[in-house]
Amino acid sequence: MERVVIVGAxxxxxxxxxxxxxxxxxxxxxLIGEEPQPPYDRPPLSKQLLTGEWDTDRLPLRSADEFAQxxxxxxxxxxxxxxxxGQRLVSLDxxxxxxxxxxxxxxxxxxxxxxFGQDLAGVHALRSQADALRIRDDLEAGGKLVxxxxxxxxxxxxxxxxxxxxxxxxxxxxxxxxxxxxxxxxADWAADLHLExxxxxxxxxxxxxLVGSGRVEAVELEDSSRIEADTIVVGVGVRPNVEWxxxxxxxxxxxxxCDQFCRAAPKIYAAGDVARxxxxxxxxxxxxxxxxxxxxxxxTNAVEQGMAxxxxxxxxxxxxxxxxxxxxxYFWSDQHGLSIMASGVTSxxxxxxxVHGSLESNRFAAINGLRGHLTGVVxxxxxxxxxxxxxxxxxxxxxxxxxxxxxxxxx
Numbered sequence: 001m002e003r004v005v006i007v008g009a010x011x012x013x014x015x016x017x018x019x020x021x022x023x024x025x026x027x028x029x030x031l032i033g034e035e036p037q038p039p040y041d042r043p044p045l046s047k048q049l050l051t052g053e054w055d056t057d058r059l060p061l062r063s064a065d066e067f068a069q070x071x072x073x074x075x076x077x078x079x080x081x082x083x084x085x086g087q088r089l090v091s092l093d094x095x096x097x098x099x100x101x102x103x104x105x106x107x108x109x110x111x112x113x114x115x116f117g118q119d120l121a122g123v124h125a126l127r128s129q130a131d132a133l134r135i136r137d138d139l140e141a142g143g144k145l146v147x148x149x150x151x152x153x154x155x156x157x158x159x160x161x162x163x164x165x166x167x168x169x170x171x172x173x174x175x176x177x178x179x180x181x182x183x184x185x186x187a188d189w190a191a192d193l194h195l196e197x198x199x200x201x202x203x204x205x206x207x208x209x210l211v212g213s214g215r216v217e218a219v220e221l222e223d224s225s226r227i228e229a230d231t232i233v234v235g236v237g238v239r240p241n242v243e244w245x246x247x248x249x250x251x252x253x254x255x256x257x258c259d260q261f262c263r264a265a266p267k268i269y270a271a272g273d274v275a276r277x278x279x280x281x282x283x284x285x286x287x288x289x290x291x292x293x294x295x296x297x298x299x300t301n302a303v304e305q306g307m308a309x310x311x312x313x314x315x316x317x318x319x320x321x322x323x324x325x326x327x328x329x330y331f332w333s334d335q336h337g338l339s340i341m342a343s344g345v346t347s348x349x350x351x352x353x354x355v356h357g358s359l360e361s362n363r364f365a366a367i368n369g370l371r372g373h374l375t376g377v378v379x380x381x382x383x384x385x386x387x388x389x390x391x392x393x394x395x396x397x398x399x400x401x402x403x404x405x406x407x408x409x410x411x
Contacts, residue, residue, distance in 0.1 A: 001101040001267070001317040002027045005090055007080045008106030009033025011042070011299065012272025014061055015306035016104045017070055023314050029072050030098055032090070035128060036077040038067050043299055045132040046153055047334055050139060050160035056129060080107065083248040085265055102267045102313045105245075105256055106306060109238035109273040109297065114148070117210025123232045126153055135233060139164055143230025146170075146219050148207055150177035152333045154235030155190070158199050159335040169200040169227050171219065176203055181331075181342060185352050186366060186378055189359045190340075197336040202227065238297065240274040255295045261322040262309040269309035272302040281326040281396070282345060282375070294345070298331035328393050338362055341383060343390040344376030351399060355406035356385055365389065367406070369399035385409075 004020060006013045009031050017029050033039070040059035048054035060067075067074075075092070082091035089097045111125035124135045135157070139145065145161045147154045150172035161168045170177070176187035177194060191201055206222040210232065218226045240255040250264050251257040255276035262269045262277055270277075276295040283292065296305075308325040315322050330343045350368040357364030357380075365385035368376035374397050377389035388409075392402055 001025075001314075003030065003100055004028070004102040004104065004313065005030045005032065005098050005100035006104045006106060007032050007090060008108055008272065008274070009035065009039045009074070009076065010106050010108045010272055011039060011061065011302040012108075012275075012306035012309075013104065013106035014039040015303050016106060016271055016310040017072060019307040019310035020314065021070055023311060025314060027101075029070070030075060030100075031072045032075045032078050032080055032092070032098070034077070034079050035130075037129070038062070038074065038076070040129060042127075045129065046126055046156040047160055049129075049132045050136050050157065051163050052136070052140075056133070059129060080244045083245050083250070085249050085268065102317060103269070104306075104309050104313065105264065105268070105270040105274060106272045106302075106309075107241040107244070107274050109240045111234070112237045112239055114207070114210065114234055114236070117212075117216065117232075120210060120212045121215040122212075122230060123210060123216050123234065125234050126157060127238070135231070138231040139166060141230075142166065144169070144228055145231045145233065146227055146229040147233050147235060148219070149235035149237070150174070150201075150203070151180070151235055151237065152178060152331075154233070155194065155335050156333060157233045157235065158194060159197065162197050162199060162336070167200075168198070169202060169229075170194065171202045171205050171207055171221070171227070173204065173206050177201070178333075181346060182340075182378060183346050183350060183352055183368060184348070185354075186359075190335075193336055193338070193362070238273065240276075240295070242274060257293065260324040260326070261312045262305060262325050263312060263316070263322070267313060267316055269313050271305040271309040273297045275305060275309075277325065279326050279329075280324050281328065281394070294329075296329050298329065300330045301327065328390050330390065338380055339383075340378070340380055341386045342376065342378045343386060344368065344374075344393045346376045350375065353403065353406075355403070356409065357382060367402055369402065372399050373397070374399055374402035 039061045079093040091097050111127045144167045147158045147170045158168050158170045177190045179187035209220040211218050242252050256270040258264045258277040276293045278293050312322045332341045346368045354366045363381035365379040379386035
């Protein structure tokens, strides 16, 4: 294998490139990135960059020297437009093509836009450094911010804007903020956290229009009410960037569908926000059918899956046995001075138990279970407890064993 192409100058793409070099690959590595700059860190975009604590010079994931040491052919400001699996070619938006022996798809995802109001000034999505800088400029001008969507990005933007002293309203179609990853019980706690910080919440509310003359002035809701706005940030989810793979023969379904090794086809792998694969750590009890898959949009997964995809590509090229990628998912979110940490997976059907601390103190650990197994943990202000239950999830302990473990800690 002489040349590996990585589509996506992302966290996953960078870690794939580093893993290739660390594992001894001495051939050419071409890294294709839609943005002109080398890979940078995205979690600060909704936090430190918006609050003004950081500027863009702190965002790069590696120094210029570290990036140069990887000896990459970096094609920044270029977009992949097609894939020919048979000819082993990636087509680019400038009409050129790049040959490969091995391919890692790390093309990430893009923010979902509302079907209306996008031509109004002051309406933003947050996905890139450029997005964050535009939002920061509007926040510095003051006024009223409306955040549409109360997932992690929306909640973090609301927190950052309140830290700047802005008047903030958050709108969500679901009954509470972050109800998907946290579950109903902890989502209610999260709602109280935002209310206490001064965020106006409009839950179970559907946005029907954005109104204004040139610049946004208000949000219209399904009940005909209006919320005034000088700036709007839309955080209603993302879509994986897979359109360029149409006609390639790869299986596409809300991401690039892979096997348990992150392999989409021979010597073609996917990693990060764009990858969908069966996590064998959970498939035996978490899903109704073994072929069910997961796609994870968090920082830690991008790092680990980028490395795993690169390692398996090299193993395949050497004719060696591949290694299943089976992590315990982990993510965190900083909101109103608290770090919300979670590991594992959850669903509305889960059992729930607060096992340590109290919601009132904003220091606690809670666990989730399904079909007799421990499947998830959420901890606030208690990283040691998060690590404890994360290890139990990895061991695939029963729900009964997890509760017994909690009692042992308390005793």
